[in-house]
Amino acid sequence: MKIHYTVVLSAALSLGALSATAQLGKLKNIGESKANDAIDNLFGGKKKNAGTSGTGSGAGTTGSGGSNNSGASSGSNNPGNTTGGGLISTPPDVKQNLSDAEVSYKKNSYSEARYALQQAMLGVELEIGNKILKSLPESISGLKKVESDDKVTSTGSGWAGLLIERKYNDDKEKQLTVTIANNAAWMSSVNLYFSSGYAQTTGGQQNWKQTKVKGNRAIIEYNEGSGYKLSVPLGQSSLLVYEGINFATEPDLMKAAEAVDIDGVKKMLGEQ
Amino acid sequence: MKKSALLILALAFGILGHAQDFDKNLTVARSSYASGDLENARFAIEQMLGDIDVIIGKEILKSLPVKMGTLTYNEKQDNVTGGGGAGLFIHRDYGTYPKSANLEVINNSPLITSINAILSIPMMGAMMSNENQKVVKIQGYKSLLNKSVNTETGKTSYELQVPVNNTLVTLKLDDTNESEITSLAGTIPLSKIVQLGQ
Numbered sequence: 001m002k003i004h005y006t007v008v009l010s011a012a013l014s015l016g017a018l019s020a021t022a023q024l025g026k027l028k029n030i031g032e033s034k035a036n037d038a039i040d041n042l043f044g045g046k047k048k049n050a051g052t053s054g055t056g057s058g059a060g061t062t063g064s065g066g067s068n069n070s071g072a073s074s075g076s077n078n079p080g081n082t083t084g085g086g087l088i089s090t091p092p093d094v095k096q097n098l099s100d101a102e103v104s105y106k107k108n109s110y111s112e113a114r115y116a117l118q119q120a121m122l123g124v125e126l127e128i129g130n131k132i133l134k135s136l137p138e139s140i141s142g143l144k145k146v147e148s149d150d151k152v153t154s155t156g157s158g159w160a161g162l163l164i165e166r167k168y169n170d171d172k173e174k175q176l177t178v179t180i181a182n183n184a185a186w187m188s189s190v191n192l193y194f195s196s197g198y199a200q201t202t203g204g205q206q207n208w209k210q211t212k213v214k215g216n217r218a219i220i221e222y223n224e225g226s227g228y229k230l231s232v233p234l235g236q237s238s239l240l241v242y243e244g245i246n247f248a249t250e251p252d253l254m255k256a257a258e259a260v261d262i263d264g265v266k267k268m269l270g271e272q
Numbered sequence: 273m274k275k276s277a278l279l280i281l282a283l284a285f286g287i288l289g290h291a292q293d294f295d296k297n298l299t300v301a302r303s304s305y306a307s308g309d310l311e312n313a314r315f316a317i318e319q320m321l322g323d324i325d326v327i328i329g330k331e332i333l334k335s336l337p338v339k340m341g342t343l344t345y346n347e348k349q350d351n352v353t354g355g356g357g358a359g360l361f362i363h364r365d366y367g368t369y370p371k372s373a374n375l376e377v378i379n380n381s382p383l384i385t386s387i388n389a390i391l392s393i394p395m396m397g398a399m400m401s402n403e404n405q406k407v408v409k410i411q412g413y414k415s416l417l418n419k420s421v422n423t424e425t426g427k428t429s430y431e432l433q434v435p436v437n438n439t440l441v442t443l444k445l446d447d448t449n450e451s452e453i454t455s456l457a458g459t460i461p462l463s464k465i466v467q468l469g470q
Contacts, residue, residue, distance in 0.1 A: 094305055094313070095302070095305070098298060098301055098302055098305075098317075101298070101320070102298055105294060105324070110324055110327050110328045110331065110468070111328065111467075111468065111469065111470045113324055114321065114324045114325070114328065117317055117320050117321050117324065118321065120301070120317055121314065121317045121318070121321065124305065124310055124313050124314045124317060125314065127310055128310045128311065128314065131310065268310070268311065269311060270311030270312070270314070270315065
């Protein structure tokens with residue numbers, strides 16, 4: 001009798017074990033399938049509904065493939081952003097920040113005062129930049145301004161530089177970019193041309209030379225790939241750069257450069 | 273004691289001088305901005321930023337230890353330079369050669385990013401690392417420790433760099449070992465420096 005019980009018990013245990021193994025196997029398959037899906041999703045690709053290749057893990061892959069094909073083009077299950085107005089580009093309030101700086105300074109909270117001053121500086125520099133952009137011509141040498149590309153960049157530190165950029169083009173291939181940099185690090189590279197004395201090559205192709213724009217000393221360069229570049233240092237710490245693409249000749253670019261009110265720009269930047 | 277009192281007095285007078293300039297420049301900035309003279313307003317704000325950086329520098333200097341182990345600081349070598357976008361540089365040194373220490377604090381400088389890259393990106397750290405460099409923790413801040421051996425004297429120097437937010441604290445020590453420099457670095461008020469320069 002005892003032997004019978006033992007046989008029945010061991011048979012039941014074996015069946016249980018088999019069943020557990022089968023369950024584990026199923027779980028493992030599901031796990032593998034999910035893992036494959038996750039890897040597919042991670043790399044943004046999909047295993048194709050592969051009539052031609054493998055059959056092994058076809059079911060799981062085809063399912064998720066279907067759902068993914070209806071998703072964003074990236075192949076990810078995460079939705080792509082299709083709406084939103086971006087950030088509001090309001091320049092900092094200069095008066096408010098000056099007041100904040102004063103209050104923080106009086107409380108000996110110097111880092112807060114510095115932050116407020118940097119914000120005030122940012123506000124003033126953006127205003128200067130926009131004022132200069134307004135002063136630039138609507139069109140130059142038949143090229144119209146590209147208002148959407150108008151750019152004023154300031155770091156708010158005063159020393160690191162203010163950059164103002166305006167583009168003009170004819171909707172074809174001719175383009176003039178006017179960049180005004182104030183307190184910028186690249187001032188020194190242009191001044192190097194002037195300080196190294198007058199050097200000009202007579203043999204071969206001359207690719208840079210000194211010139212004058214409205215009485216201001218300047219450097220003009222030519223590169224077959226990028227066209228003409230005219231750099232005009234303004235006073236102690238500002239630089240006006242014209243980059244002309246597809247201008248036929250040097251005089252063409254020089255004529256275009258004269259359209260800018262250089263003295264006005266200098267005055268707005270406080271240059272002598 | 274006398275030295276410390278004199279230093280505090282000198283710093284206080286320095287800050288008072290800056291306070292007058294700050295008020296003057298604030299008035300100029302306000303009136304220039306109101307009248308539309310943006311360039312003049314900008315110049316006045318630039319001056320204020322420079323003044324405030326120097327004040328921050330002096331406050332940081334005041335918080336630095338006057339002794340680094342057995343080494344006493346050299347008051348005349350105390351220095352605050354820079355200010356504005358280029359960064360603020362604070363210097364204090366201790367002792368005399370061959371046993372000397374050098375403490376530098378750089379605030380708001382672009383130099384800091386390269387050190388942070390080594391500390392924050394493990395792969396970058398691995399690529400840059402060598403047997404004379406390792407990452408250690410000082411007062412909870414990840415820091416970069418560099419070792420160098422003088423081939424002539426055979427003496428070992430260490431340099432410890434602690435970048436926190438926009439501030440980099442560097443301690444250099446000649447004729448020393450790793451345990452001494454890490455222990456001395458523990459006496460630098462890092463949290464206070466970070467708070468002042470943030």
